[in-house]
Amino acid sequence: MVERRMSPVWKWVLVLFALASVILNIGLIVVHSGRTPRCSAQRGRALLAEHDARSGVFADLSPEEYLQVQKYMLRQKDLDISTRQTTKPSENFLFLIDLLLPPKAEVLAFLDGNGPQPERSATVVVFHGSTGFIKEYVVGPLPTPTYHRDVTREKYGMELPLTKRTVTVGEYVLMFQFFETEVFSKLQKVMAESFGVGPNRKLNAFEQMPRGVQSGDRKTWVSFFRDMSGMYIHPVERLLYNGVYFDSVEELNRAYDARTVERIVHKEAPDYGSLKPRPGVPLQVGPQQFPAGGKRFSVRGNHVVYLDWGFAFGLSALTGMRVFDVRFRGERILYELSVQEAMSVYGSVTPGMIVTKFLDSSIGIGRFAHELVRGVDCPYDATYVDSVRYIDTPRAVRFRNSICVFEHNMGQPLRRHFADFFHHSYGGMANSALVFRTITAIGNYDYMWDFIFYQSGSVEAKVHATGYISSSYMVHGSRRHGHQVAEKVLGNIHTHFINFKVDLDVAGETEAHPTATHGMRMPHAHGCHGGGLCHFSSTTRS
Structure with a gap:
């Protein structure tokens, strides 16, 4: 066997060729990177209309404005407001801050005439659990508030009882704790055999609305769904069990054990609500539109x-x-x-x-x-x-x-x-x-x-x-x-x-x-x- 060795001269030639190639490619990249692509996303010509800075009269509140309104409300010690999501229903909770649109007449005077720019203010909704009422306030002027005014009766013609409030995140936490301690923990056999529910498999709640059928009601039915993709099409109704109403957890347990109610037998359901791509379906990019001459x-x-x-x-x-x-x-x-x-x-x-x-x-x-x-x-x-x-x-x-x-x-x-x-x-x-x-x-x-x-x-x-x-x-x-x-x-x-x-x-x-x-x-x-x-x-x- 004869071993052939590359000449040192050829080695240096190849090294120099490789270096020259790298330098040339870098130069080409630098030169072409500054050029505008042929299909540019930049605007090709001037716009026919012009931007109007006065549109800010309709602008949503900025993060800084939200912060200043919140700080102002918390400084009002007589209101005793909390911002914790776990605030108890018996306490006062700052639920909403939103832009209060100025009166149309003032806005048009500002946009079309010589009128001053309307004062910028916010709507603030507080759930006063301590007194049992909902209050709506106007807070202004922004960005540095100096006043708040209760406009509840002026706007709605009446005081708003706390029972008319929407359910907050904090209330849902209390509700789910109740379900776990007072309902599901006492129905372990029923839940396991009928719905496959156990320590590692839960149900998801879906609350119905409205919360009652007459003014003053604060109660509703809650449906429970299997914890699967698209849970809304995997339902379980309780304490309605298989078409039969029960007044208590204990009553359902007695009927279930005595077999006086037809039992639901758990059966694994296919994950037909999943939004994941189906097996075997090719994933391809569909037709696209692009602004060939730039955005208009x-x-x-x-x-x-x-x-x-x-x-x-x-x-x-x-x-x-x-x-x-x-x-x-x-x-x-x-x-x-x-x-x-x-x-x-x-x-x-x-x-x-x-x-x-x-x-x-x-x-x-x-x-x-x-x-x-x-x-x-x-x-x-x-x-x-x-x-x-x-x-x-x-x-x-x-x-x-x-x-x-x-x-x-x-x-x-x-x-x-x-x-x-x-x-x-x-x-x-x-x-x-x-x-x-x-x-x-x-x-x-x-x-x-x-x-x-x-x-x-x-x-x-x-x-x-x-x-x-x-x-x-x-x-x-x-x-x-x-x-x-x-x-x-x-x-x-x-x-x-x-x-x-x-x-x-x-x-x-x-x-x-x-x-x-x-x-x-x-x-x-x-x-x-x-x-x-x-x-x-x-x-x-x-």
């Missing part, structure tokens, strides 16, 4: 401009998404367009669903606007905006990317015509529109809220419901109130009602009368003509 809209603070459009925006913890001072080609056509309420009414033979009427603003619609997922909730290249809220929490909380703004091709031309007679010609316009979106996940439902601004000067308010249905355990008579969706699972019949507030200022300010003052509520489709065409729709899927 801009977001600055709480103001958006898009081609001929301009508007301010906000996100209320209670009612959700809203836009103000909506202008098309410089003319105001909407003073306010906002979500007001999402209501769903259920029917069932089981007690929880019999009484269920969800009024989502009572617990907060905007409260549940969480971070949006790029490429799923909104396009990858959308502009994302954070929101900050203070509701049932010890401090203001920032929700990253909870609002998105993007331009979207609507899939059909805005208008087009092909002239086949006399003149062979074609004219058409792509139907691209600006979408302003947030998604609120309120319990089992995810509501996708869209305000859509078209190049034609029309506005569309749209809501799409997704998420999970709310179900109940199938007992005798259940089929009269829904459809079976899985083994022993009923999808309950229900109806959705969506309310928007629309304050139109087409060709001048809306005439001052009660309807205009409180805004027009439009649960169905309407049209409005003048400075722009408006279309409002609600789309739900159950």
Whole structure:
């Protein structure tokens, strides 16, 4: 065997060649890194509309403003307020801080005339457990508050008893402790044999609303669901057991042991509610849209401009998404367009669903606007905006990317015509529109809220419901109130009602009368003509 060795000269040649290659590549990277990509995301031309710093009159409270309001309220020793989430119902709890919108007349004087900038103030809600009442205060001026004023009777015409409050996080903690110590601990045999519940497997609670059937009630049925993906379609009803009502845990135990009630036999249910990708289904990136010439809209603070459009925006913890001072080609056509309420009414033979009427603003619609997922909730290249809220929490909380703004091709031309007679010609316009979106996940439902601004000067308010249905355990008579969706699972019949507030200022300010003052509520489709065409729709899927 002959061993061949590389010449030292060739070794040095290869080393020098490698060094030269590295240096050349580094140089190329440096040179090309400063060049703008061909498909630039930068704006290709100037915007038609301009940003207006006065939009700040509608801006949500900043983290610093939330902090200053909270500090001011805590300094009021006579109110004796706590911010702990575990505050007892018998104590005073600072539940909500939110922006108080200035009167419309003051805002218009500031925007259109020579009026001063309206004073900035906040609404504060305190649950006074010590006295048994709910109080709503106006706190101002911001950013450094110096006064608070009780406006409860002025606003509602009466004192609000504490029984009308929503359930807080602290109350839920006490409620779940009660279930563990007074219910489940005494039903271990029933829970294990009927539902497979044990030390390592729990049930999740889903409270029904309203909390009673007459004024002053503070009680409700609570449904329990298996701890699985999409728990809302894995129900267990108690102390209704397999269609039979029981007045106490002890009574259910006696009937179960004596076999005077038909036992439910636990059977593992498939995880049919999972949102994980199905095995064997190829994961591919779907079609994408991108602004070839750069984005044609801009977001600055709480103001958006898009081609001929301009508007301010906000996100209320209670009612959700809203836009103000909506202008098309410089003319105001909407003073306010906002979500007001999402209501769903259920029917069932089981007690929880019999009484269920969800009024989502009572617990907060905007409260549940969480971070949006790029490429799923909104396009990858959308502009994302954070929101900050203070509701049932010890401090203001920032929700990253909870609002998105993007331009979207609507899939059909805005208008087009092909002239086949006399003149062979074609004219058409792509139907691209600006979408302003947030998604609120309120319990089992995810509501996708869209305000859509078209190049034609029309506005569309749209809501799409997704998420999970709310179900109940199938007992005798259940089929009269829904459809079976899985083994022993009923999808309950229900109806959705969506309310928007629309304050139109087409060709001048809306005439001052009660309807205009409180805004027009439009649960169905309407049209409005003048400075722009408006279309409002609600789309739900159950």
